Amino acid sequence: MASYARTSQDSRERDARGVRHQHRINERTAREHGCVVVATYTDNACSATKDDRDRPAFEQLLADLHRGHAFTAGPLAGVVAVADDRLYRRSEDFIRYMAALTSAPGRVYVDRDGLRDPYSKAGLLRGAESLREAVVEGRMRSRRVQDWHWSRAMDGLPHSGPRPFGWQEDRQTLHAVESGLVRKAIEDRIAGKPIGEVAREWCELGITGTRGGRPNPQTVAQVITAPRVCGFRANRGELLMDPETGEPLVGAWQAIVTPEEWTAACATFSAGSLYMHRGPLSPRLTGRKAGPKYLASGFLRCGAEVAGGGTCDQPMGGCKSTRSRKSPYNYICNGAAGRGCGRCAISGPLVEDAIARSLFPAHGRGKVRLPEPIRLRWHSGEMRFDEKRRVIASVFTSLVIRPGRKGCPAWDYSRVVPVWKWADRIRGAEPDA
Template identity: 55%
Template sequence: MVALMVETGGPVHHFAVHRLGKDLNLASYARTSEDSRQRDCHGVRYQLRINERTAHEYGCRVVATYTDNGRSASKEGVVRHGFERLIEDLTLGHTPDGRPLDGVVCVADDRLYRRPEDLARFFTALTSRPGRVYLDPEGCRDPYGQEGLMQALRSLDVAATETQVRSRRLRDWHWARAAEGVPHSGPRPFGWLEDRLTRHPREAGLVERAISDRIAGKPVRAIARDWCDLGVTGTRGGRPTAQTVTQIITAPRVCGYRSNRGKLLLVPGTDRPVLGNWEPIVAPDSWEAVCGTFSPGSLYLHRGSGAPRRTGERRTPARHLASGFLRCGARRSDDARCHGAMCAQKGRSRRSPYVYTCRSCGRCSISGPLADEALERLLLAGPPAGPALTEEARRCWESGVLAERRRIIESVLLHCLVLPGVKGRPTWNFSRVTAVWR
């Protein structure tokens, strides 16, 4: 048995080739981008089988599996619970049941990461302990050596290029459909039947009446309440709100116009809108009149893909320091952390006039002042293995301007993980908040 030693410009790392054997415990990771047809998780199952075969070929054993079914790795803001749990266990050095982790096996690099920040987090967690390996069907890789890192960067570049090409093809495909007047894909629009062409006998009448009432000056909230009283639900089963009613009655489709990515499509060389091949609900002048009763930030055409829901002038600034930076650390039924966004809402005491609560699971809340103070402590202390804030950043922080402080937080932190509290504990526990640094 020969141990391969790789020098990376710093300390010499001992690559664990000599340890490949049944005593090497591996974490198996699998991910698919979508599972919309069969919805049976067959993609991740197949990947896990391949991982088992790869581990067996190298005499290793899989002691833990981590999966993300139907979760994109290239879209910003998508939380992959399996990946987050893998990073957490690699950093801790063991599985939840206490078995040590000596490496990771995966079918391909792009299953693990397609974004530079995910690559950095994965390699940081993987190499946080000495002697670990990374396996795929192509062979065993040294995560500590320069060649291993360069191979990972090449894979990242290929994945990024592939993502851009696929995204462009998908945009072109949607545009071509729109230019031919084909209805939008996805769930059926409110007001039409499942064929997306024929008017719904009840919903179309509600939309037509709502447009007339709104032009006459009726508030949208009152229209939404009327729909709720009638027992109306959206095409996904939700209760009507002022926001959804506004989206429905200002959508160009109600008068037969076709839009794409938040813009009204025009016939090339003319100023005439492209007409869809479905039955309209109202005439174009009625649609233009109802749109004129709303501010630009509320219109459907300002809410398409790639367009902001509200204009920059109308965007409401954050009122609290930690707003948007907190993620829920509660455990789900599969033992993965929730990682849902925690939003501020009114509290019930003078000590906690506002609280941050997870809007995904609702099982984790924390006092607003406690979370803000914990975040400030973490920021001023700096990361354990990195430099603290610069003097200029500290001066900006001491100025007390909320916008400046939030800008500093965004520059050094990805988010903060908030662990669930313990009922009956009278004192604030600042250790509930842990930072995930950039």
């Protein structure tokens, strides 16, 4: 049995409490109906309403159902979830899910209401009714939330999320230190200073964001181009105008700079970086959706030792290289923004070759044994980039990159250390070939 859990938003603590709670309920529900959960699929903080939101675990669940088994857990005889709307909220997803679930005979679907036969007319109609209810509920809730935020904005009230950088917890009174940094950053940007240099200065001062993250060029640009810095109020990426005067609506908080200074700071960025075209609710002017350029992007973690013990453990990103034909691109730990140590780099082709060796070890003697069709498609070049990333995500939690040795030009595959998913369920596995 496959257990699926999804939440639209994570808690403030970012502890994935909601999906853990759902999996616990799924385990209990499965036991009550004589089933055993052998694989879990989790989409934390992933919306199922919008068609431009990725749900990697849901896609992997469908792939495993069509294949007939999970990579390391064995055959799948059905799915258990807290409710239908955890699995689907759109008709396209409902059709794809039912096709995958019924691609083999004898499977069941279980939720808190009981056991359901997905092959019967009654089971299909019950699923369709759940879909209709989810669509109606999603539209009504979305409209209520949008209207609530718009009404608050028209009243000039601050947003209800985490406090904005530069203001105190009341979201109206200026923070003495942070507001000074924002003011100086705007002045420096107007004078021509690179935004990356501003981010480095903030990192050297030990500044962190309101959620604890270290500043980087993107977040600094968002801070200084936000209309709130000059007192203006925006909603869903657009400035709100006073219906009587036609002038921008002024919020009920202290401004850091004048509207003229804010406008001058915004003018130093390209159109795709302006405040009204950034964020998840407003597409950029370019119309392009950002995505990974390199196969292992998002999976690698720096394994270099840091002062005080432990490892850096920061993400490593890909970048082009002109120094070697064998390694036209590398993965590096970026220390420019103060997040990583900046002392670890590795050849991109080496990493991806090491990943392939772990996924498809010689003679099939490894921690996982993927189906032969997947191996053939991977090595033949038929498998698409996004499919390969889904395979990697289904097997590895991450891959730790150990620092290299000076004067050692040969490729050292032992530098790439996989962190396997379902490690507690892999028993008696042989070492990687």
